[in-house]
Amino acid sequence: MNTFSFQVLKTDGLARRGQLNTPHGTIETPIFMPVGTQASVKSLGPDDLLTAKTQILLGNTYHLMLRPGDKLIHRLGGLHQFMSWPGPILTDSGGFQVFSLAQGAPRGIHKNSGNIKSLVQIDDDGVTFRSYIDGSTHRMTPEDSMRIQMNLGADIIMAFDQCPPGQSNRDDVRKAMQKTTQWLERCINSMNRSESRLFGIIQGGIYEDLRKEHAEEICSTDLFGYAIGGLSVGEKKEDMWPACLAATQHMPSHKPRYLMGVGTPEDLLDGIANGVDMFDCVMPTRNARNGSLFTSTGKVSIKRSEYRSDQNPLDPNCACYACKSFSKAYLRHLFVSDELLFYRLASIHNITFYLSLMAEARIAIEENCFEEFRRIRKMA
Amino acid sequence: MNTFSFQVLKTDGLARRGQLNTPHGTIETPIFMPVGTQASVKSLGPDDLLTAKTQILLGNTYHLMLRPGDKLIHRLGGLHQFMSWPGPILTDSGGFQVFSLAQGAPRGIHKNSGNIKSLVQIDDDGVTFRSYIDGSTHRMTPEDSMRIQMNLGADIIMAFDQCPPGQSNRDDVRKAMQKTTQWLERCINSMNRSESRLFGIIQGGIYEDLRKEHAEEICSTDLFGYAIGGLSVGEKKEDMWPACLAATQHMPSHKPRYLMGVGTPEDLLDGIANGVDMFDCVMPTRNARNGSLFTSTGKVSIKRSEYRSDQNPLDPNCACYACKSFSKAYLRHLFVSDELLFYRLASIHNITFYLSLMAEARIAIEENCFEEFRRIRKMA
Numbered sequence: 081m082n083t084f085s086f087q088v089l090k091t092d093g094l095a096r097r098g099q100l101n102t103p104h105g106t107i108e109t110p111i112f113m114p115v116g117t118q119a120s121v122k123s124l125g126p127d128d129l130l131t132a133k134t135q136i137l138l139g140n141t142y143h144l145m146l147r148p149g150d151k152l153i154h155r156l157g158g159l160h161q162f163m164s165w166p167g168p169i170l171t172d173s174g175g176f177q178v179f180s181l182a183q184g185a186p187r188g189i190h191k192n193s194g195n196i197k198s199l200v201q202i203d204d205d206g207v208t209f210r211s212y213i214d215g216s217t218h219r220m221t222p223e224d225s226m227r228i229q230m231n232l233g234a235d236i237i238m239a240f241d242q243c244p245p246g247q248s249n250r251d252d253v254r255k256a257m258q259k260t261t262q263w264l265e266r267c268i269n270s271m272n273r274s275e276s277r278l279f280g281i282i283q284g285g286i287y288e289d290l291r292k293e294h295a296e297e298i299c300s301t302d303l304f305g306y307a308i309g310g311l312s313v314g315e316k317k318e319d320m321w322p323a324c325l326a327a328t329q330h331m332p333s334h335k336p337r338y339l340m341g342v343g344t345p346e347d348l349l350d351g352i353a354n355g356v357d358m359f360d361c362v363m364p365t366r367n368a369r370n371g372s373l374f375t376s377t378g379k380v381s382i383k384r385s386e387y388r389s390d391q392n393p394l395d396p397n398c399a400c401y402a403c404k405s406f407s408k409a410y411l412r413h414l415f416v417s418d419e420l421l422f423y424r425l426a427s428i429h430n431i432t433f434y435l436s437l438m439a440e441a442r443i444a445i446e447e448n449c450f451e452e453f454r455r456i457r458k459m460a
Numbered sequence: 461m462n463t464f465s466f467q468v469l470k471t472d473g474l475a476r477r478g479q480l481n482t483p484h485g486t487i488e489t490p491i492f493m494p495v496g497t498q499a500s501v502k503s504l505g506p507d508d509l510l511t512a513k514t515q516i517l518l519g520n521t522y523h524l525m526l527r528p529g530d531k532l533i534h535r536l537g538g539l540h541q542f543m544s545w546p547g548p549i550l551t552d553s554g555g556f557q558v559f560s561l562a563q564g565a566p567r568g569i570h571k572n573s574g575n576i577k578s579l580v581q582i583d584d585d586g587v588t589f590r591s592y593i594d595g596s597t598h599r600m601t602p603e604d605s606m607r608i609q610m611n612l613g614a615d616i617i618m619a620f621d622q623c624p625p626g627q628s629n630r631d632d633v634r635k636a637m638q639k640t641t642q643w644l645e646r647c648i649n650s651m652n653r654s655e656s657r658l659f660g661i662i663q664g665g666i667y668e669d670l671r672k673e674h675a676e677e678i679c680s681t682d683l684f685g686y687a688i689g690g691l692s693v694g695e696k697k698e699d700m701w702p703a704c705l706a707a708t709q710h711m712p713s714h715k716p717r718y719l720m721g722v723g724t725p726e727d728l729l730d731g732i733a734n735g736v737d738m739f740d741c742v743m744p745t746r747n748a749r750n751g752s753l754f755t756s757t758g759k760v761s762i763k764r765s766e767y768r769s770d771q772n773p774l775d776p777n778c779a780c781y782a783c784k785s786f787s788k789a790y791l792r793h794l795f796v797s798d799e800l801l802f803y804r805l806a807s808i809h810n811i812t813f814y815l816s817l818m819a820e821a822r823i824a825i826e827e828n829c830f831e832e833f834r835r836i837r838k839m840a
Binding site: 118119120122123124125126127147148152155156157162163164388389391401405406407409410413414416417419420421423424425 | 498499500502503504505506507527528532535536537542543544768769771781785786787789790793794796797799800801803804805
């Protein structure tokens with residue numbers, strides 16, 4: 081069995097080329113993690129994910145605790161075995177989605193029957209919320225989040241934090257930081273699974289001084305890695321990178337850094353340039369389902385009539401199954417005909433695009449030309 | 461390039477073990493043909509179909525002529541290239557679906573705004589119908605059906621026939637037979653593609669004397685193969701096999717026999733026992749989408765709560781990707797969570813089940829024990 085470790089193999093400016101070892105395998109960083117919300121990356125099997133060279137998956141604690149339930153998954157051998165995924169898994173804490181999904185209307189509860197307070201109650205000890213599936217009431221504390229993630233058997237477990245909205249003022253951000261710090265201590269104290277490692281989460285909104293302060297506070301713990309939360313949550317784009325950099329500059333250089341919920345391909349390149357090692361986002365699979373496909377020459381909206389008789393592959397520079405086997409005309413036909421195969425092919429392609437971008441970034445860092453690579457790829 | 465040929469290698473009672481050669485490969489018979497209605501077998505890629513050992517696909521002329529259009533597919537290199545399917549393809553004539561789909565309501569036309577006559581008009585020369593996509597009016601004659609199927613580039617092309625409903629009286633069935641015979645001559649005269657071969661279609665409803673009469677009439681032509689149409693269209697089950705047998709007994713023994721639109725796994729075994737070589741049906745993929753899965757010990761409705769924590773594979777005797785990789789608990793979770801991956805895994809399994817049944821039937825015929833095999837499998 082591999083043990084947990086992380087090494088930075090090479091740097092190029094702030095960009096880092098690293099290796100993260102887990103019991104389920106080694107992850108070459110920088111890396112993008114496809115999101116498997118309900119124990120499945122939308123429309124893709126583990127076979128497709130492996131072909132796309134996926135190295136690590138993200139699982140959503142909130143969804144899995146409600147359905148099929150973390151205790152059931154534990155009884156069935158853990159999330160890896162349940163979904164037949166042989167590689168590493170990182171789970172989020174569930175907290176972020178308690179807040180964001182609570183704003184949707186669960187079945188049986190009319191969307192306008194109450195405000196968000198009636199669906200989510202935050203106190204010092206944790207959060208009370210209602211299920212998006214059936215409206216039933218649930219309680220989650222830092223200890224609960226750890227127990228659930230350990231039941232799932234994730235390699236990397238995220239601390240239970242409080243993520244304030246992107247436009248929050250300094251006071252609200254500071255309160256969320258304090259709660260996040262207090263909760264982190266409780267998370268650390270309840271971790272008791274030797275095959276899992278905890279990441280702490282740095283908050284601080286768009287305020288660089290608060291990011292520095294919270295980075296120093298969170299990173300004073302001795303954890304396996306650290307994440308930057310509370311970005312890409314509604315703040316202005318130009319506020320994101322200074323806040324990110326204020327955090328990474330005060331994170332230990334010998335530990336992995338994960339920027340949560342980010343982002344577009346350009347965001348990933350910018351994140352790497354700011355010293356980030358790990359990313360996750362639903363964008364590649366969500367865009368795939370909407371017919372929006374990433375290519376080396378820009379985004380393609382496959383429904384456009386110009387592709388009706390286009391015999392070319394979606395991206396001649398892509399080696400994925402969709403690009404190697406089918407024309408744009410066929411992909412468009414599947415999309416307008418609402419054929420399920422479209423969602424699989426489009427997701428294979430977009431995931432491959434993200435992962436190839438990371439593979440190329442790793443080479444660029446190794447070859448000391450990451451900035452040039454970033455500039456060229458952002459022009460596409 | 462292979463040429464077209466058919467040989468019966470072995471018989472066991474009326475059951476036949478044969479080989480059908482086409483320019484796109486050899487088909488071992490008896491065989492089941494998955495249905496790729498819109499240039500895709502619901503949720504499966506060619507990779508999945510090949511892994512499931514699919515030997516030949518059926519394409520639906522009616523759907524493809526309307527979207528994306530047979531001329532477009534022809535311009536793009538034919539249906540094989542369009543959908544990236546390397547094996548043989550058989551297309552239906554479009555006629556059957558003009559009648560059956562016309563009873564659904566196309567967009568913009570209220571279902572009760574007129575009777576079926578307003579949507580489908582049959583005359584001696586052909587059929588006028590309205591598109592299920594946009595309500596636009598289309599005309600199809602025997603010559604049109606041949607031209608469209610040749611545009612698609614099918615290896616096996618079906619004659620344009622008239623299929624009367626299952627409860628039709630002798631007079632109506634006889635009229636449909638006569639029209640089918642007249643139209644077959646026109647189909648033969650308009651075939652001019654050297655890489656395609658035509659199958660004639662035998663009608664006759666549930667009337668054994670009419671089946672014999674029409675089989676002799678249709679098989680007096682020199683075609684590559686012959687099909688039995690107009691069964692499994694609403695008649696009583698006990699009327700189907702005598703009518704089928706009345707046809708096969710008067711079909712040439714050295715040519716392939718195709719029973720159209722049939723059926724359940726039991727039906728396939730009964731069809732083979734009545735001398736049939738080829739089958740098609742949407743049942744495996746349609747049932748898959750409804751969570752109804754075929755196994756060696758009977759049908760499984762995967763949504764049932766008894767499978768919630770069932771660690772066993774769906775069918776321990778099945779070698780498909782779904783059974784080799786996942787538990788019933790996981791498949792149930794995907795189904796109740798409406799995850800797209802379910803439809804792919806369930807379709808892979810059901811198609812594999814049908815094709816494995818055919819592979820086992822071929823071995824049973826070779827080993828002179830088909831009747832015993834049929835009896836045992838029908839008990840499951």
